[in-house]
Amino acid sequence: MMAKPIVLEGVSKLYAPRPAQALRRFYSSGRLQPGEHLGVLGVSLHVEPGETFVLMGHSGSGKSTLLRLLNGLYRPTAGRVTVMGTDLGQLNRTQLVRLRRRVFCGMVFQGFALLPHRSALENVAFGLELQGVPRPVRLERAREALALVGLGERERALPAALSGGQQQRLGLARALVMDGDVLLMDEPFSALDPVTRRELQGELLRLRARVRKTIVFVTHDLSEALRLGDRIALLKEGRVQQIGRPEEIVAKPANAYVADFVAGADRQAVLRARSIMTPPEAVGGAALAGARTVAADAPLSEVARLAATGGVLSVVGDAGQPLGVITQRDVLLALAGGA
């Protein structure tokens, strides 16, 4: 079995002159002293190969700190970070740099630091140049990456001649051209207008199917997280509130904070039949006889249409096996945001 790209076990990071001491004091007294800041506290999570894992939370909740812990840019004050089966704490600087280069293909930021006097093509090829990849090879790979993000026609353009959305695509190409399996994205689309932003999200979803990279994506935007994430971790004040698939977080928020955070979600788009069904025992066998079936993955909008004509729906899995039932009441509650 393939090693998990990233595993975090009880990871904490304090920004303090003496972080270990500050953390001990924080655990015993619940307080920090002036000049000490909590980055993240006791975070455990893992990222599966090929998934898009979203770190979501308000400003200051610890998303960027976590991203820099999981790629070894920061060392944890406590806890363990394991990347592709290797405990980062066991590596010296050189080994760490080598592992990061092998596993991660760079980070995509908002306002990506593009080289202003180099063409789009040379910007993308730059990382390979630093690695000593011969010029013809790196230009060929850079062209492929540019084509992948839809900038094939603009390879000679200087960054300043590109729109904000195009510059962001260029940033993406610059990361994609590198070898690593894991792509880190820190609020890459936040500075873009809403239309361009949605467009680039769509682009990323399409790309993901083609390049098979594992993606860790940071955002404070709920709709972006729900759209892009296979799974989402919601952070508050450095602590994980809930980890789950988008429909799990929306349908079964773990606490009042999560419920409040997801209150504005587009429930019809996010919820699936499986997230609102109840066990078959909930209704009598008689009610199920002749019930219409709906796929477990069907979105709530479709479930609602089917349920509107009355009766109970039988939710079935890929092989047609019964998984649960949905009544009209379940649909109404889900649409209304009830449990």
Ligand SMILES: Nc1ncnc2c1ncn2[C@@H]1O[C@H](COP(=O)(O)OP(=O)(O)OP(=O)(O)O)[C@@H](O)[C@H]1O
């Ligand atoms: N270099 C630093 N020194 C001191 N405190 C820091 C440092 N970097 C981050 N922090 C603190 O750690 C906490 C988490 O910050 P972080 O940047 O990880 O949050 P974030 O969720 O990424 O926020 P944003 O969305 O605003 O970037 C905040 O309280 C922040 O003030």
